[in-house]
Structure formats: C-alpha cells, structure tokens
Amino acid sequence: MSSTLHIRAANVNDIATIREIATITWPVAYGSYISKEQLDYMLNMMYSDDSLLDQMNKGHQFYIAEQHSITIGFASVSKEEDNTCKLNKLYVLPTAQKTGAGKALLQKSIDYAISHEAICLFLQVNKQNNAQEFYRKHGFRVREASILDIGEGYIMDDYIMELVFTS
Secondary structure: OOOOEEEEEOOHHHHHHHHHHHHHHHHHHHOOOOOHHHHHHHHHHHHOHHHHHHHHHOOOEEEEEEEOOEEEEEEEEEEEOOOEEEEEEEEEOHHHOOOOHHHHHHHHHHHHHHHOOOOEEEEEEEOOOOHHHHHHHOOOEEEEEEEEEEEOOEEEEEEEEEEEOOO
C-alpha cells in the first residue's frame, strides 16, 4: 500500500464526489450484466443528494480514500440490528484499482465493525460480480443468496457474504 494513500471519514461536503465515483465505477463494475436503465435507476436511488444525505443522517459512516490528495474511492458501513454491521458500499475508481485503496477501505470498515462490538460484518454482492473474490480473499464467506425487488421491475440478485469475528 502506498504511503500516499489516506483514508478519512467523509462528510456532507463529499456527497458530490461520492456520487461521481459511483457514476464512473458502476458501468465498469456492472455494465456487462445489468442494463443501463437499471444502472441509472439504482444510481439515482442510492446516490442522489437526498439519498446520500439521508444515509449519513441515519448513521452510515462513509470513508474516503485519497491518493496524492485526489479522491479515488469510498466505502460506507453501518451498525445494524442483531449486533452486526453492514458494508453498504465500497468502490474504487477503475484507474486506481490495485493501489491498496480497496483493501484500506475494507480494513477501515472492519475496524468500524469491531469498534462497535459487532459479531460480523456483512455485505451484498451481485452473484456475477468479480468483487466476490476480493471479499473471499479477506475472509468473507457466502452466508446466503438473496433476490431483492428494488422497484420499477428491477431486482438485485446477490449473495450475502459475511466476515464473522471470533473472540
């Protein structure tokens, strides 16, 4: 990991940057198996100013990855019921992948979960997403399959993966 990589807590001033990174990364990450119409729908649903502000107000902790003072990625984690935490989002610009930013953002999210005394950190990942390998490499295992209706006739066909913390 480069010593010029810095992870910091995000705030409302980072909303536009978070949305920009999602807009750039999503077509690369999902474009081969999710329609442009669904991508646009989901980006608007999850990354509008109002949606991101609402997530922050509900206690979702966003982190920003910066390299040479340029934002290259972000993550979002939240405390959930049943003493668990959820990794809601983790995206790194395609041009900045393999820099250690994803690993650093994941570690910051794991640290958040541990500091909140969670028994596990879980996430949803599309069944066709290559990111599954990244999560497996870091100790996550598939807990279950999930199909979620997200409206407008669209679904999310995911795996729920989790990293269980042992005492």
